[in-house]
Amino acid sequence: MSTILELQHVSEVFGGLTAVDDVSFEVERGSLVALIGPNGAGKTTLFNAITSVVPPTSGRVLLHTEQGTVELNKKAAYQVAKLGLSRTFQNIRLFADMSVRDNVAVAMTSSYRESFVATMLRLPSFYKKEAAVRERADQLLADFDLTPYADTEAGNLPYGEQRRVEIVRALATSPQVIFLDEPAAGMNPEETADLMRLIRKLQSDYHVTVVLIEHDMSLVMNLAQRIFVLDHGKLIADGTPDEIKANEEVVSAYLGGGVHA
Numbered sequence: 697m698s699t700i701l702e703l704q705h706v707s708e709v710f711g712g713l714t715a716v717d718d719v720s721f722e723v724e725r726g727s728l729v730a731l732i733g734p735n736g737a738g739k740t741t742l743f744n745a746i747t748s749v750v751p752p753t754s755g756r757v758l759l760h761t762e763q764g765t766v767e768l769n770k771k772a773a774y775q776v777a778k779l780g781l782s783r784t785f786q787n788i789r790l791f792a793d794m795s796v797r798d799n800v801a802v803a804m805t806s807s808y809r810e811s812f813v814a815t816m817l818r819l820p821s822f823y824k825k826e827a828a829v830r831e832r833a834d835q836l837l838a839d840f841d842l843t844p845y846a847d848t849e850a851g852n853l854p855y856g857e858q859r860r861v862e863i864v865r866a867l868a869t870s871p872q873v874i875f876l877d878e879p880a881a882g883m884n885p886e887e888t889a890d891l892m893r894l895i896r897k898l899q900s901d902y903h904v905t906v907v908l909i910e911h912d913m914s915l916v917m918n919l920a921q922r923i924f925v926l927d928h929g930k931l932i933a934d935g936t937p938d939e940i941k942a943n944e945e946v947v948s949a950y951l952g953g954g955v956h957a
């Protein structure tokens with residue numbers, strides 16, 4: 697196994713508040729890991745720091761690829777996305793008035809970029825690329841049982857389906873790492889079970905490294921191979937689900953008596 701993502705002493709300071717405090721850890725290529733911790737622990741802030749949405753105040757975020765190592769903290773968010781990191785947000789950010797297919801296709805346009813001239817003149821290559829984008833979007837929708845909704849406006853879908861579309865859209869750019877911010881929030885048990893199958897598929901069929909923030913401990917303990925625990929911005933534990941469940945500091949900071957795994 698090799699490391700794909702490495703955080704070295706990452707901190708994020710907002711005015712007088714240290715939201716992420718000297719966090720270092722490594723994520724193995726192809727693994728499925730979770731970031732957990734109480735409300736306000738700094739989980740979303742850390743996602744924002746890794747993906748350069750809000751670059752870290754200090755520390756380094758390294759992406760190790762076959763071509764070499766890239767320092768993500770020196771890149772803009774769009775460059776980080778191009779390097780193969782994609783994410784979903786706590787609040788769903790689909791284009792509500794666009795069809796499900798178009799939501800997925802739009803995400804792909806950056807990887808299938810056609811020249812301005814070819815687009816304006818509608819040259820044959822433009823139509824070829826358009827067809828390729830549509831074909832791949834439809835393939836992804838089929839893989840994730842979303843074909844019946846392909847022509848539905850995304851905003852009209854039930855909540856759980858919208859979340860699934862968002863994850864499939866994040867996958868459309870063929871990322872190396874996907875970051876999911878509370879994917880099970882607001883889902884009923886049936887939707888959560890579907891979501892767990894979807895997340896497993898990202899790893900098993902698409903070989904994507906998955907990093908997720910989640911408060912649903914049953915989902916986390918069942919899915920994650922490794923768990924990182926944040927509390928007040930600090931990494932207080934890092935281990936397998938069994939190690940985390942047995943960690944007294946984690947139990948008193950976060951899990952309490954309520955781990956239903």
Ligand SMILES: Nc1ncnc2c1ncn2[C@@H]1O[C@H](COP(=O)(O)OP(=O)(O)OP(=O)(O)O)[C@@H](O)[C@H]1O
Binds near residue numbers: 733736737739740
């Ligand atoms: N842009 C910002 N400016 C100032 N403070 C911020 C900013 N973003 C986050 N914070 C603060 O940083 C801390 C960490 O917030 P963050 O949203 O990362 O926590 P979280 O672990 O994701 O919480 P939750 O589980 O509730 O989503 C909080 O105290 C929050 O108020």
